[in-house]
Amino acid sequence: MSAFISEFDLRARDDADGPTIAIKDSIDVAGYPTTAASRALSDAPAAIEHADVVQRLLDAGWRIKGKANMHELAFGMTGINDFTGTPLNPQDATRIPGGSSSGSASAVGLGLVDAALGTDTGGSVRGPAACCGVIGLKPTFGRVSRRGVAPVETTLDCVGPFAREMRILIDAMSAIDPSFDARIARRDAATVRVGIVSVVADEDIVKAVGQAVHRAGLASGDVELASMADAFAAGLAVINAETWHAFGHLVETGKIGADLDARLRMASNTTTADLEAAENVRRIFTAAVNRSLEDVDVLALPTLPAFPITLEAARAGTSVIAMSSLIRPFNLSGHPALSLPLPVLGSSLKAGLQIVGRKGADEQVCAVAAHVAAAFAQ
Template sequence: MNEFISEFSLGDADGPSIAIKDSIDVAGYPTTAGSRALANAPPAAAHAEVVERLLEAGWRVVGKTNMHELAFGMTGINDYTGTPENPQDETRIPGGSSSGSAAAVGLHLTCAALGTDTGGSVRGPAACCGVIGMKPTFGRVSRHGVAPLVSTLDCVGPFARDMTTLTDVMAAIAPGFDEIAAATPLSAAKIGIVAVDALREIRDAVARAPSLAGFAARDVELPRLRAAFDAGLVVINAETWRAFGHLIETGKLGPDLDARLRHASLTTPADLEAAESVRRDFTAEVDRVLDSVDAIVLPTLPALPITLDAARSGTSVIAMSSLIRPFNLSGHPAISLPLPIAGSPLVAGLQIVARKGADELVCALAAQFETALAAQETLA
């Protein structure tokens, strides 16, 4: 399927190319969020702030990318606009919701892309498609001109095939981002390896990565990780219902979206209050761990992406976001980096998380992991 909902060219004709998720406004083009219910939306009157910044920095916008409908799903399957091809394996899901952005980068259709990450929707597709994806610190990058209008979780973030390109995008979209610091190797770093439930081969690859990069490492625990995963879904449900619940009346939503929105409508104020309590506790827990290490690492996804056939047959994908959604709830910056695993032609994802505001540190660490993992692959 076509990774682009629409292809065009804006900006410097000689600039590096970047594609924009269809939940982000590009002036003159409708923002449909991959939904038939918004197919007749009027063209956006102005660029989203991130698009304006990219154009000012010399980037060439080459199109809008496909997505899971209304950014409310993890598979990336979209029977209305089409399902993007997973560059690693066309039989597997590309991940959602920023499916088209991850796929377009992985298929070398563009140098970079923007997505949005509310519950893992940049990092998940990045891991599925074998590319790099970053969720900045919540609030670090403007959401002006991004749907939904209001969110306490959602972040605009970049995809790229290499860290140099990704930091170039961050320098364009994040005010005050220090590109030099983000590219400066660290002489030493302390890494915490989070104990999680994931495929053994992925856990083993994560555990090896710090020593390969020359970093000191120790095991750390986040006991509230599962509670944060559950609480994050409560917040997502409440905020997505608030933003898009009215679209049920159109009768034009896909069956999965209709069902998920109706379920989201059942979220109570008490549910949300409990979720906010978990948010406070989990955020404090992550902050405490990061007081003793420079960053923590864990798998992006607990397993490799399932097949399209399995997803269409009803195989649950809720666990896909078990290790990524918690950091939307807490607001910490996180990157997913391609991670080779033993015995598989597919790469998984290494997730790197650091203190709030330390987006440059996350990038610097990721660049060193990138170099070390590439060297290991060469030796292998």
Template structure:
């Protein structure tokens, strides 16, 4: 099945979990779903998150497919196959952690691990109707994860419910407080970030805050658009350093070839300017969180486009407009399935919290989950 790169069975009979193919599992090659890395030797040891999962009694059932080299938003992969969107098979599953989101949505695993450099957990989660968490940058170990160096990338879990997502975080994070991740009780104050998204999704975000009995105020997050552009600059520079050499081999997919060639033109001056934006935007989020427990906004500005539209060249860069900025800042951000009035598909409610307060983000997400299910 194309939801998985390779099925396998490691660990005990505990909860099942699938692992994105940028994360090392000893004895298996880490190919990042790319023909250019197909001959990569098997990993000699597990990534630290895999070691922790096995030590906690989890059962690893497979390595998941993905957008090639984790450098794309659609999840389409003509080399390894494109994972099926569990909400609508005609639509893109989202990238880059497409297989991880699809595996959870199709109930092939209780949970999955993905990576998020520019929205690559939250985007697929929103597309596929599951929960996905990008932890605080640096909270979860990246030892044994490709690319080796990144100032944006985070390992995080997917699940169908908050209970399982918190269990996965407990397994992969040394200091995660599971008790603090239980559903938030008492007053809850949220800041609704003004966002460029479809009217029905914006209405669904506001309705969710009301349904969860949260005190809400609307705010403009200074520098959101600039942070999106700066995030693109940083990811281009860092991905070019990590994978740019593969272009010469001629085995990269056409979309990746073009993106990597363009990324190679990123200048040091552009990166320096992006780093200045990073500092300013991080401060703006911290300031906004002085007056709110969390910030909420859509995960994606619209429902996922169809596979046919994507293959016909429809631009998807705006898909990451509301998620990429929080990679730049490093704040924890979670996508929760969000009912949209008049649509059989769920969108994503993005919940952003203070750095290091991943448990609080999970607790408030659990509150929204319970309210929206009622």
């Protein structure tokens, strides 16, 4: 099935019977090629050793069930892949699964695995999580090892887990990050203060965010982050430059998908001046988020501004770049951010509630998410 590029059962011990997990195909698993779901890398040699996060999962008793499919070269928001197949959106098969960690979100949402690892450079964990109705965490930048993860050089990308339950997501984080304190992540979060960020998004989804915070009994107030739009644009400039640096040479192979070929060529036009301006915005926006988190413990806002579009609309050329307008800024700033399935009144689909915390406070983000999830379950 298209949620996986390859399926297998890898265990650290022959008698291991631990939870199951899928690994995005931009993360090395020894003995298997890391193709990033691209025809241009389909003849890549097998990885010689596991990425750090993979080895840590095995050491913790997790069973790796396969390499998860993805948007080609992790450079796209739809999850559509005409080479390896497009993963199914568990919420609605007619809609895009989101990218780039599409197979990871799909596999978790379909119940094929207990958890999955993805990577998030411009929303590529949180976006698919919101599309597919599962939980996805982007840790604080630099907190989780990226050794054995493509691209090698990045100022944005983070390895993060997907799960259907916060309990499992916390277990996965405990495995891949030796510094992660599960006791803090499981603490009662009833007294945290929430800043609800004013954003441009569908009215029903905006209302659902406030209703979720209220239902969880959390103290809240409104927060303005005036530089969100600038941070979104700056994040695009940085990801364009860094993706071109990592994969631009593959354009010459003629094996890149047509949509990706066009976007890589456009990314090549990013100038030094563009990057200098983006770095200035990074400093301004990071400081703004830090200031907002002096008065509250976490920020809350929608993960995506709208429900995911249909596969038909995406293939017809409907732009999806705005999908990342509320998630990409926190890649630029490096703050931890989690997407939790969010019920929306009058809709059979769940949206995403994004919870953003202070740098290094990934455990508190998880604790708040677990508290809100428990309120939904009542």
